[in-house]
Amino acid sequence: MTFELLSPTIQKKIWDLEWRQFTPIQEAAIPVLLEKRHCLLMAGTASGKTEAAFLPILSALEKAGQTGEGLNGLKVLYLSPLRALINDQFERIERLTDTLDIPLLKWHSDVSRSKKMTWLDNPRGILQITPESLESLLVNHTEKVPRLFQGVEFIILDELHAFLESDRGLHVQSLLHRMRRYLLQTPVMVGLSATIGSPEVAQRYLYADDPDGVAVLNPGDEKRQIFLQADYFGKENTTLPQALVRDIYDLTRSKKTILFCNSRGQVEELTHKLNETGKQLSGALYTKRYYPHHSSIDKGEREWIEEQMRTTAQPLTVVSTNTLELGIDIGSLDLVVQLDATSSVSSLKQRLGRSGRRAGTDSYLMMYATEEEDLVQAVAVTELLFDKWIEPPEPRTAVxxxxxxxxxxxxxxxxxxxxxxxxxxxxxxxxxxxxxxxxxxxxxxxxxxxxxxxxxxxxxxxxxxxxxxxRSRDFYSVFQTPVLYKVMHGTRLVGTIEASPLVMAGETVLLGGATWEITEIDEKRGMVYVIPAFDGKRPLWLSGGRQVHPQIAEQIYAVYTGNEEYDYLSPRAWHRLQEARLLAKRQGFEAGVCVLQEGARALTLYDFAGTRRQNALATLLRGWLREQGLGLVIKQSTFSITLEGGEIPKGFAKKLVTFLVEVLTRHTELKYLMMGRSAEPEGGPASKFAAYLPMNFQRWIEDEIERDVEGLRVWVQAQKWKAVRVGGR
Missing domain, CATH: 1.10.10.10 (Winged helix-like DNA-binding domain superfamily/Winged helix DNA-binding domain)
Structure with a gap:
């Protein structure tokens, strides 16, 4: 019996906490970690992964006499991508350690220097830390580092998928390698994640010396049903239609909900409109029920919202970007709502896992689309989720x-x-x-x-x-952070907004669920001063683009060209999808072919190849057009490339296809890639520290981040091409 494998103190702790049974991941992990084997713990949100790791680890420390006065040095290093997640997990771990006399320290920028230095003089127990703080520790406390890490026995990487999907993961991998010289033994590596597309990549990441020695534990979630529906409301002049807002309000007004959006601007617009709808319907009796949550909201405000979601029994909705996608505890939810399609299957799985957290409860997800493209993408991502496909991590190599x-x-x-x-x-x-x-x-x-x-x-x-x-404050992180203004209403910090020429006096900004007019900008101090705005002018916000994985792009094309019915679509959404399919058929779309639409003044290639492959394709075509001496320019959209700005010669589509097949199947060195690039990296350096490097190194980095040439080779060779003439030609 798994329970009996644990130490007496941990057994008593479990009795005191009144746990009736272990979750599947806990049952699987406890015996493996007690044997001190490297492992990857894969289970959904709220499945108890943290306890699955710490129950056996704390038991092992106790059985070895490494508690109380017998505990010498740092034993467990816990790495997390978020300070907020560290704060959240600190309380959970502390509940397990409070009777073991195993010190627990969280180390990030919000913790006082005196507390850190006191612990550093006598390091013991468990250290929770972000990658950036670990880098700072290695660089700024060089004389204490050897003693600090020599006794580490366990290293836990929480939300491992978040590391594998970003440059921060490469940074962590390098940090762990640098630590090796100080370790007296090989620590047990433990990865925690709800979404890993390729476990073998995670195994290599956790222990490159013997990836097969990393146990992959994926017992599956406890049986629960998923109730999912998708609806469609078209945008009105780029704003969210009131019919959509009212539908969301009626759905969520009596529930505890997370409402996920894909941008901060969308979060602010929807939060504001939902509360305005509540005021219109309830008048003076209305109490605020909708709160925004994103990285530009003041930290204190975000933490207050999280606490309200955890503790209140009243209906409450938090409207969030991906800041609540990871494992921060906000209690049990009745419903998750997604506005417009997620850009990845992993993200949809994470968000869906936010509901159905209580044992024996089901997951409820309501999806809304405001544009045809988002509706089709929502269907594609959902179908891939049902097929149990998740984006595999693709770490960069030209680092x-x-x-x-x-x-x-x-x-x-x-x-x-x-x-x-x-x-x-x-x-x-x-x-x-x-x-x-x-x-x-x-x-x-x-x-x-x-x-x-x-x-x-x-x-x-x-x-x-x-x-x-x-020695600069910005050295320790490898990700880019934009220049930010602090937004002040009197002495109150409302939040932050990215510095931009568009930020000027007289403009309005939505922030914290309210509309503000900018009255003054203090460039020197980085301050924007605001007052409440009531003029109804559309508020300013900046939003970035999104990348689409090739598998998702292909699935989107399959949705356009297929005839499958999806029982989770509302009648309105189903009707809109049928209209989209009919239009796609008129444009020549059909399964298994790549369509080129050829007119007198424009040629459009509907690639559905994915963002990085399309970027490579566009760059090659720019170089080729330059060599051809044609005055055509290239315009990219998510799933197509258009050549325009001059007359399109007859038969040009066939010539273009011949070029692509020739250059991508027979040539290893692509001169057109060089010819098609701008003199400087497009949009500036492709990464934070690339800006310091010589141009040839910047080019290698930019090409890998922005363009997938090898993937494009595979894609071109697999295509069957179909040219469609338009405009009477």
Whole structure:
């Protein structure tokens, strides 16, 4: 029996907490972790993954006499992508450790320096930390690092998929490799996630020396039904229609709900309209029920909203971006609502898992689409979810930007490293395993020549430029953060907004569920001063684009060209889908072919290839058009590329296809890729530290992030082409 495997104190703790049974992931994980085996714990939101990891780990520490006065040093390192998640998990872990006398410390920018320094003088127990704070610790406390990490026995990576899907994961991988030199033993690696598309990638990430030695535990969620419906309300002049707002209001007014949106602007607009609808219907009796939650809302406001969701028994809805997609506890919900399609299956699975958290309860998801494209994408993503497909992680390999960052960090941490030793260290680091050694040497030499590094007594240390960068507050994170203004109403911090030429006095901004007029901008202090606005002017907000995975793009095309019926579509949504399918048929869409629509002044290729493949295709075509001497320009949309701006010669579609097949099947070096790129990286450097690098390195990074040439080769070779003439030709 699993319960009997645990230590006496942990058994008593379970009795005190009145647990009646373990969840499936806890049943699976406890015996494996008690054997101190590396493992990946895969289970849905609210399945008890945190306890599945900590119950056996705490039992192992107790059985080894490593509690109370017998506990020496740091034993468990817990890495999380979010400070908010650390704060949330701190309380859960503390409930398990309070009778074991195992110290628990959270380390991030909100924790006082004095508390951190006191613990650092006598490190013990469990440390919860973000990657950025771990980097800071390694760089700024070099004399204490060896003693700090020598006794670590367990390393836990929470929300592992969030690391695998981003540059932060590569950063973490490099940090863990740098820690190896201080460890007296190989720690047990534990990954926690609700959504991993390729477990084998996670296994290699957790323990590259022996990926097959990482146990994959995926017992499946306890049986529950999923109730899902999708509806359609078309936008009115780019704004959300009142009929949609009223439908959402009627659905959520008596429930506890998370309403997910895909942008901060959408969150603010919908929150405002829902509360205005409530006021119109209830008058003075209305109490605010809808609250926004996104990264630009003041942290204190976000934490208050989370606490309200956890504790109140009253109907309440939080309107959120992906800030509530990960495992922050907001209690049990009646319903999850998604406005417009998610950009990934992983995201939909995470959001769906937010409901049905109580044992024996089901999951309820209501999806709304406001544009045809979103309706079709919502169906495609839902069908892939039902097929149990999730985007596989695709870590970058041309990570010269991260190498630049880590060379500076490593030379600071070690207080100087001999050049040959530095090269050996980089070659052994799995993060940089696929970099060409000649390019690594070229980058290192450039850093020495440009004073990012210098050699003193044979050792590489940061030069003047490098020292300045390492000591900046922005050094520890590898992700880009926009310049932000603080938005102030009197002395109250409302939140933040991205600095932009569009932010000016007289403009209005939606923030915190209210509309504000900008009265003054203090550029020097980074402050925007506002007053409540009532003029009804459409508020300012900035939103970015979205990337589409090739598998999702292909599924979207299959929805357009198929005849399947989907029982989760409302009659209104089903009718709109049928209209979309009829229009697609008129445009020549049919299963298994790629359509080129050829007119007198424009040629449109409906690729449905995915964002990165399409970017590569567009770049190749720009180079080819330049060589052809045609005055045509390229315009991209999510699923098509249009050549326009001049006369389209007859038979041009066939010529274009011949070019693509020829260049992508017979040529390994694509001169057209070089010809089709702008003089500078489009939209600026492709990553945070790429901006510091020579242009050739910036190009290699940009190409990998923005363009999938090899994927395009595969796509082109698989296509059957169909040219359709329009405009009477």
């Amino acid at each position: 010269y930007d991260l190498l630049f960052h880590q060379l500076l960090a490593l030379c600071t941490e070690r207080q100087g490293v001999f050049r040959d030793e530095l090269l050996e260290e980089i070659a052994a680091n799995p993060t940089f395993a696929e970099l060409e050694s000649t390019r690594v040497r070229e980058l290192l030499q450039w850093m020495l020549e440009e004073d990012w590094l210098e050699v003193v007594e044979g050792r590489c240390i940061p030069g003047i430029q490098g020292e300045r960068l390492v």
